[in-house]
Amino acid sequence: MKTKIAIIGGGPAGLAAAIEAYDKGVKDVVILERDSLLGGILNQCIHNGFGLHTFKEELTGPEYAQRFIDKVKERNIQCLLETIVIDISDKKVITAMSKERGIFTIEAEAIVLAMGCRERPRGALNTPGYRPAGIYSAGTAQRYVNIEGKMPGHKVVILGSGDIGLIMARRMTLEGAKVEAVAELMPYSGGLKRNIVQCLDDFGIPLKLSTTVIDIDGKDRVTSVTLAKVDEKMQPIPGTEEKIECDTLLLSCGLLPENELSSQMGVDLSPVTGGAKVDESLETSIDGVFACGNVLHVHDLVDYVSKEASEAGRHAAEYVLGNKTKRSEEVVNISTGNGVRYTVPVCVRKDRLEDLLTIRFRVGNVYKNPEICVYLGDKCIQRRKKQICAPGEMEQVILKKADILADDGAKEIKIAIETN
Amino acid sequence: MQTRNLTCIGCPMGCALTVEYTPGDKDSIKVTGYTCQRGLKYAIDEVTNPTRTVTGTIRVSNRKNLVVSVKTKDPIPKDKIDAVAEKLKEISVKAPTKIGDVALSNIENTGVDLVITKNID
Numbered sequence: 001m002k003t004k005i006a007i008i009g010g011g012p013a014g015l016a017a018a019i020e021a022y023d024k025g026v027k028d029v030v031i032l033e034r035d036s037l038l039g040g041i042l043n044q045c046i047h048n049g050f051g052l053h054t055f056k057e058e059l060t061g062p063e064y065a066q067r068f069i070d071k072v073k074e075r076n077i078q079c080l081l082e083t084i085v086i087d088i089s090d091k092k093v094i095t096a097m098s099k100e101r102g103i104f105t106i107e108a109e110a111i112v113l114a115m116g117c118r119e120r121p122r123g124a125l126n127t128p129g130y131r132p133a134g135i136y137s138a139g140t141a142q143r144y145v146n147i148e149g150k151m152p153g154h155k156v157v158i159l160g161s162g163d164i165g166l167i168m169a170r171r172m173t174l175e176g177a178k179v180e181a182v183a184e185l186m187p188y189s190g191g192l193k194r195n196i197v198q199c200l201d202d203f204g205i206p207l208k209l210s211t212t213v214i215d216i217d218g219k220d221r222v223t224s225v226t227l228a229k230v231d232e233k234m235q236p237i238p239g240t241e242e243k244i245e246c247d248t249l250l251l252s253c254g255l256l257p258e259n260e261l262s263s264q265m266g267v268d269l270s271p272v273t274g275g276a277k278v279d280e281s282l283e284t285s286i287d288g289v290f291a292c293g294n295v296l297h298v299h300d301l302v303d304y305v306s307k308e309a310s311e312a313g314r315h316a317a318e319y320v321l322g323n324k325t326k327r328s329e330e331v332v333n334i335s336t337g338n339g340v341r342y343t344v345p346v347c348v349r350k351d352r353l354e355d356l357l358t359i360r361f362r363v364g365n366v367y368k369n370p371e372i373c374v375y376l377g378d379k380c381i382q383r384r385k386k387q388i389c390a391p392g393e394m395e396q397v398i399l400k401k402a403d404i405l406a407d408d409g410a411k412e413i414k415i416a417i418e419t420n
Numbered sequence: 421m422q423t424r425n426l427t428c429i430g431c432p433m434g435c436a437l438t439v440e441y442t443p444g445d446k447d448s449i450k451v452t453g454y455t456c457q458r459g460l461k462y463a464i465d466e467v468t469n470p471t472r473t474v475t476g477t478i479r480v481s482n483r484k485n486l487v488v489s490v491k492t493k494d495p496i497p498k499d500k501i502d503a504v505a506e507k508l509k510e511i512s513v514k515a516p517t518k519i520g521d522v523a524l525s526n527i528e529n530t531g532v533d534l535v536i537t538k539n540i541d
Contacts, residue, residue, distance in 0.1 A: 046489035046537065047475050060475055062489055062538040063519055146477055149487035174476060174505040194429040198472065201427065202498070387455070390432045 003078075004028040004320045005313075006094055006108035008085050008261065011040020012302050013293025013309035014114035015068035020313030021112070022075050026320050029077050030106070032096055034084040038072065039065030040116055041139070042302065044146045047167050049194070053303035064302060088265040090286055110288040110316040113262055113276065114309060117255040117294040119164075125253055127159075129216030129225075138164040138252035145171055153248025157225050158182045159213050161189035161196070163300075163392075165252025170199035172250075179203070180244050183211040183227050185234060188366055190254075190392040192300075212236065216249060225249050255298045262291070272342040273297040279331070280348040280357055281315040282308070287327065290316050297344050297360070300394045308360070325352050332404065337375070337416025339363050339389075348413070353401045360396045363389045363417055371418045372397060377410040389417060421448075426466055430458035437463045471495035474504045478523060479512035480540065488517050489537045496530040503528045515540045 004026050007014045010033030018029050037043065042050070045061030052058060055067070072079065083098040094106040119137040136144075136152050142164065144150045154177050158165045161184040169179045182200060187210045189196055200207050208227065214236050215226035229240035257275040259267075268277045268285035275296040276284040283290050292312035293305045318324045331347040343361045367389045374382040374397055381403050389395060397415060404413070421442055428435040435455050442448040451463040465471075473495045477487035496504060504527055513523055517540045524534040 043538070046477065046491075048473050048491060058473070060489060060491055060537040066519055066539060146489060147487065148485045149477060149479060150485075171476075174474075174501075193427060193432055193434040196434075197427050197429050202472070202501075387431065388433045393432050 001104065002107045003030045004108070005030070005110045005112065005316050006092075006106055007031045007112045007114055007313075008088070008094075009033065009040065009114035009116055009293075009295070010035070010038040010079060010081070011114065011116050011293065012042055012065065012068065012305045013116065013295070013312075014040075014112070015065070015072055016306040016309035017112045017114055017290075017292055017313035017316070018077050019068065019071045019075065020310040021317040022077055022313075024314050024317035024321075026317045031072070031077060031079045032083050032085050032094070032106075033079060033081050036082050038069045038079060038081070044139070044143045045167075046146045047171075050302050053301065054306055061302075068306070085261060088261050090266050092286075092288060109320050110290065112309075112312050112316050113259075113267075113284070113289065113291040113295050114293050114312075115258045115261065115295040117257045117298055119251070120254045120256055122251055125159075125251065127213055127216065129213075130218055132216070132218040132220055132222050134218065134222035134247050135216070135249045135251070138162075138168045138250045141168055141248075141250050142171070145175060151175055151177065152250075153177065153222075153246075155180060155246040156248045156250060157213075157227075157244055157246045158250045158252060160184065160252035160254070161191050161207060162252045162254065163191045163195050165250060166191045166195040166199040168250055168252070169205050170203060173203045173205070177248075179205050180246055181206045181208055181227070183208045183213060185210070185212045185230060188390070192392065213249070214241065217243075222247055222249055255294065257295045257298065259295060262295070265289070267291075270342060270346065273344070275344075277346045279327070279345050280352055280354075281319075281324070282312040282345065283315060283319075283327070288316075288319050290319075297342065297362075300392065304360070304394060325349075327352070332410060333412050334359060335412055335414045336361070337373070337414045339365060339367060339370070339417030340415050341391075343415055348404070350405060353404060355401050357399045357401065357404065358396055359399065359413075359415065360394055361415055362394055363391055366390045367417055367419055369419065373416050373418050374399065375412075375414040375416070376404060376407050377412065379407065381406075424467060426463055428454065428459040428462050430456070430462055435459050439463045439467050441467050470498040472498050472501060474501055475537070476505060476508045478508050480515050480517070481512040482514050483540070486515075486540070488513060488515075488540055490523050490534050491537050492527065492530070493533045493535045496527075496532050500528055500530055504530070504534075508534075 042061035042065035050064040087095040228236040276291040292309040426437040
């Protein structure tokens, strides 16, 4: 089988990319999705708060997804469901597998990587203790409760205060479970303030900062976990141990872009985000292969995923239609200054710049009253005051093409956080 | 006179708000700790009429191992959250379901309908 644009993943990123590619004139688009339905993780995110930026209303996850699924269906975009991609070659030949077709290949002119991310598992956390039943990632518990209607446990401790953990604290409580505590290793929560208030404070669930799990007890099923405070070096402080009886431990300790396919095909990955290194067109190190959404870098809001993915879809369409300038060797790198963990993109090519360039990034710490500064060479070309920057929130700067082209010799754009 | 400590949810600042008020007397409300108007409004709403949208799931009676997601169409008074959550355990719908279908009107006398948020074929 041959196609103009193949989209790997039918979650929010894949859907938005497909719609935009189609609308920009490439009708031959195919979405490959391993699940039996489109929408990705949104299907189990039944809480509200999605779509405030895109639709100016608060939707639940499934409602947000359906808006995009409807658009895909209106356009008759081909969707191969229950189809898992097992390999992509650097020549853009996709090997996929499904019950219906067995193993088959698709030759694509362009590919949009939109596989999303997955949760950091217990094995990656080095949590001591037994390995009994009753330890789940928060997202697994979310699937059991919100899709299958099954309760993973009744007395719960949650490690990690990311948004999924906070949302599940409320969800389990409303379903009748007792959530004893949410423990967070860092001295601040990575979750949104709104979730801390409405998921924990509303239900009197304690949030224990600078605290981690140092032991898990129980042979067949979890019977208790032991929490302890940690010092500045993240080491448990003797004497602060607290044993909590429970039958369930949920882990909400970060998300990792799912890039096995990308690395197999030879796409350059960033060691910081775990996602592809992309240029101004969201194009990876392989020509005609684009990336967007949580497989590129983990986003805070799905609205930004949709926006980024639709840009990737447009660039893929331009590539296929031959409207894109061939990539030159001459690049302007984007570097991370004080406080900035990473940027997307990591570089721009001057001859492919559009009128406005959006650079998305995250900071590594909580900064009060910071200034976000952009340097071109030695010259500061943008400076913006903010009340706060926090690791849990994505930040962005928007640069004008004219400002970047103003200095012919500049080889580097630097983003930095400055505080007084 | 009562005192309540709140965390503003308007932005990541999460200002620590203190509200002093006499219940039932709107004019008595005194808010401190806010740094913008959103904080002031949030604090007043929280002590006069706090509301939340409740989301959850209900059983799909003609399907195995499947529930369907629902929400209150509008925010309901915060003190009704538990009653609404309990009610969700009692009711069920039949597939197919469609986004926006009313699963239960005027849930727990809130004047707000419970609506389906997921299409199931």
